[in-house]
Amino acid sequence: MRKKVLATLMTAAMAATLFAGCGDSAGTDTASAGGDTATATEGGSTEAAAGDYKFEIIVKSYQSSYWQAAVKGIEQEAEAKGVTVNCTGPNAESDIADQVNMLNNAINNAPNGIGLAACDQDACLDALQAALDAGIPVVCFDSGIPNAPAGSVVSTVATDNYSAGATAAENLYPALKDKIGNGQVRVGEVNQEATSESIINRGLGFIDKFAELAKADGYTVAVIGNEKYVNDSKAETVAEADADIVIEVAVPAQTTVELCATEASAIMNKSDTIGMFGSNQIAAEGILTANENLGVLGDKILAAGFDAGSVIKSAVSSGTMYGAVTQSPLVMGITTVDVLCDAASGKSVSDVPTDGYWYNADNMEDPEIAPNLYD
Amino acid sequence: MAGDLKKKSIFAKLGGQKFIVLLVVIVLFTFFSIASQDFRKYTTVLNIFDFSYYIVLMAIGVTFPLITGGVDLSIGTGLICYSLAGGYLVVHLGWPTGLGLLVSVLFGILIGFANGVLIAVMGLPPFLATLCTCMITRGLGSICSKGFGISWPTTGAPGSWFRSIFKMQIGGTKIPIGFIWILIIVAIMAFVLNHTKIGRYTIAIGSNKEAAVLSGINVKFYHIMAYVISGFFAGLASIAYAAVFPTVQPGTGAGFELEAIGGAIIGGVSATGGAGSIEGTLIGVFVICLLKTGLPFVGLQANWQQIITGLVLIAAVLVDIIKKRREAK
Numbered sequence: 001m002r003k004k005v006l007a008t009l010m011t012a013a014m015a016a017t018l019f020a021g022c023g024d025s026a027g028t029d030t031a032s033a034g035g036d037t038a039t040a041t042e043g044g045s046t047e048a049a050a051g052d053y054k055f056e057i058i059v060k061s062y063q064s065s066y067w068q069a070a071v072k073g074i075e076q077e078a079e080a081k082g083v084t085v086n087c088t089g090p091n092a093e094s095d096i097a098d099q100v101n102m103l104n105n106a107i108n109n110a111p112n113g114i115g116l117a118a119c120d121q122d123a124c125l126d127a128l129q130a131a132l133d134a135g136i137p138v139v140c141f142d143s144g145i146p147n148a149p150a151g152s153v154v155s156t157v158a159t160d161n162y163s164a165g166a167t168a169a170e171n172l173y174p175a176l177k178d179k180i181g182n183g184q185v186r187v188g189e190v191n192q193e194a195t196s197e198s199i200i201n202r203g204l205g206f207i208d209k210f211a212e213l214a215k216a217d218g219y220t221v222a223v224i225g226n227e228k229y230v231n232d233s234k235a236e237t238v239a240e241a242d243a244d245i246v247i248e249v250a251v252p253a254q255t256t257v258e259l260c261a262t263e264a265s266a267i268m269n270k271s272d273t274i275g276m277f278g279s280n281q282i283a284a285e286g287i288l289t290a291n292e293n294l295g296v297l298g299d300k301i302l303a304a305g306f307d308a309g310s311v312i313k314s315a316v317s318s319g320t321m322y323g324a325v326t327q328s329p330l331v332m333g334i335t336t337v338d339v340l341c342d343a344a345s346g347k348s349v350s351d352v353p354t355d356g357y358w359y360n361a362d363n364m365e366d367p368e369i370a371p372n373l374y375d
Numbered sequence: 376m377a378g379d380l381k382k383k384s385i386f387a388k389l390g391g392q393k394f395i396v397l398l399v400v401i402v403l404f405t406f407f408s409i410a411s412q413d414f415r416k417y418t419t420v421l422n423i424f425d426f427s428y429y430i431v432l433m434a435i436g437v438t439f440p441l442i443t444g445g446v447d448l449s450i451g452t453g454l455i456c457y458s459l460a461g462g463y464l465v466v467h468l469g470w471p472t473g474l475g476l477l478v479s480v481l482f483g484i485l486i487g488f489a490n491g492v493l494i495a496v497m498g499l500p501p502f503l504a505t506l507c508t509c510m511i512t513r514g515l516g517s518i519c520s521k522g523f524g525i526s527w528p529t530t531g532a533p534g535s536w537f538r539s540i541f542k543m544q545i546g547g548t549k550i551p552i553g554f555i556w557i558l559i560i561v562a563i564m565a566f567v568l569n570h571t572k573i574g575r576y577t578i579a580i581g582s583n584k585e586a587a588v589l590s591g592i593n594v595k596f597y598h599i600m601a602y603v604i605s606g607f608f609a610g611l612a613s614i615a616y617a618a619v620f621p622t623v624q625p626g627t628g629a630g631f632e633l634e635a636i637g638g639a640i641i642g643g644v645s646a647t648g649g650a651g652s653i654e655g656t657l658i659g660v661f662v663i664c665l666l667k668t669g670l671p672f673v674g675l676q677a678n679w680q681q682i683i684t685g686l687v688l689i690a691a692v693l694v695d696i697i698k699k700r701r702e703a704k
Contacts, residue, residue, distance in 0.1 A: 256627050266413070
C-alpha cells in the first residue's frame, strides 16, 4: 500500500517536472520566434514587462453568447500576452450578491489586477474600496461604476451605452416617421432590469434621442412605465393624454426571456404601438418570442434590438426585426486584458470607449460588421 | 352533524375547491378582458397557452410529491438543465432532435430517481433533498452547455419539428394544439392518481405513512416513484420550454418551481399532503398564468405582479386550512 502511494507521488512529481519543462521551453521558443503565441499559464511572456501576471476577471454571467464572445477575447489575449487569467461570473445577471462575493474572493487571491463587468453599479462599492486598500487595480468593462471610490477603478473599457442606445433611436425614428402625427402612437421599450449602468444608459439613450428627434419635427412625447427610466430620462415630456408619441418602458421582475416576452406582448398588443426597442439580447429575444404569436413585427410594428446571437441575427436578416445595435464584446475582452497588463506594469491608463454599430439585413455581411455578430 | 354532511356534499358535488378556482379563472379572464381591450385578442390566448405548457407539466408532476406530503424544488432549475443538456447534443454535436429530447426526459427521470432515493431511502427531508438537487442541477446545466446559452433549432430550421408539437399553423391561424396534449395528459394522470396502485399509494403515504407501512405497502418504492414522476414531467416541461422560447439560458429556472407548486396548491392539493387532484392542478396553474400574462396589460409593474400572485397563494392555502378545520370538527 505504502509503496503504491509512493509510486503515485513520484509519478506525479515527474509529470509535474515534465510539464514545467515544457512550459519553459515553449516560452523560450516563442521569445526567439518573436512574439508568437505563448502557452497561457506556464510560459514566460514575450514582453519582459508582462512578467507572469495573474488577473482575476469577473463577467456578468455566462448567460448569453455576448459574454461567450467577451470571454473568448479575454482568453485569446491572455494566451497571446502569456498572462494567467481566471475568469468567473455568476449564474445569472440578476445574481448581484453572488457577484460581489466573487469580487471579494478575487481580492483575497491578491492578483495583479481585476477585470470586472458589474451587474449592479452600487453593490460593488465596498469591495472596490477593499481592492484599493490592497493596492489591486480594477478595470471595469462593459459596465462602468460611476460612484467608485477615487483611484480604485483605473480604467473603464465599455461601449458608450448612452450613445449606443441613441444609435438605435436614430435609425428607428426615420423608419417610423410616416406613422407619426395621425393620432397618438406608442413606442415600447423592454429593459431586462433597472440596476446596471449599461442597460439603464442604453434605455435612456434611446428614449432621449427618440424624444429629441420627435421634438425637432414638432411632436410632443410622454414617457410612461418603469419609474427609474421615467424619472431619469432627460426628454422633454408632456402629460400622456396630450402626447403625440407615448414611450412605454417595461421592466420584468427577473431577467428571463419569458418575462421579457410577457412584458413585450402586453405593449405589442396595443393597437397604437408602432415601434419596439429591446435593450439587450434577452430583451430583444423577448420581443421576438412575443411576436411568434402576434406576428406584427416588420409590418405593423418595427423593432430594434441590441446585441447579436443566432436568434436575433436570423430575425434581422429575414426582416422580422428592423435592425439592431451590436457592440464588439471580442474587442472589449481583448482590450480589457491589454489595459490590465498596462496597469499592472505601472503604466498610466485611461478609459477606453468602444463603439456600438447599427446593423440590418443590408449591412450584416459587411467586413466591419460581420465579426461583431457573434452567435 | 347531518347538516354538516349535507353542506359538504353540495360542496363536493360542485367539485369543491376546483369549482371555486375555475370560477376564479373565469372571473380573472373576464376582468382582464374588460379592463384592457388589448387583452381580449386571440393572440393573447395563444400567449397564455404558450407560456403555460411548461408550468402545467411541472405542476402535474410535482402534484405527486406534494400529495405524499413532500415537495420537489428541483424541477425549475432541473427543467433548464435538461433542456441545456439535450440542446447541447443537438446544436453542438449534431444529434437528431428526437434523441436530444429523449436525453432531456431521461435526465429528468434520473434526477427524480435521485430525489426519491435521498428522501425515501436515506431519509432526507424532501425540502432539503430537493433544494440540494435544485442547486446541483443549476450548476450542472451550466456545465452541460459549457456555460453558454443554447438556441434549439428555430422555427423553419431543420430539426425544428418539435416546436410544432405545441402549436400548429393551419392556413393563417395558429392553433394551440399543445393544450389538447395537456388535456390528454391530465386525463391519463388523473386516472393514474385515482385508479392505479402508484396513485392510491401516493395518497396513502401522504395521509398516513405509518398506516401505509403497516398495511404492507412497499412504501419506499412508491415514495421514490412519486419523485420519478415529478422528474419525468420536469423533463417533458423542458421540451415545452425549448419549443416555446428561442434560447435556454444557464443559471435561470429558479422560481419556475414556485409557479408550478403554487398552481398545484391553488388547485386544491393539500399543503400538508394526502389530498389533491390533477385537474385541480391544471386549473390552479391557469390562475397563476392568467395573473402573469394579464397584469402587465392593466399596466401593473412587474414587482406588483409577484406580490399579487403571492397574496393569491396565501388565500388558497387559507382555504385549505379552513377546510381541514371544518373536517376536523
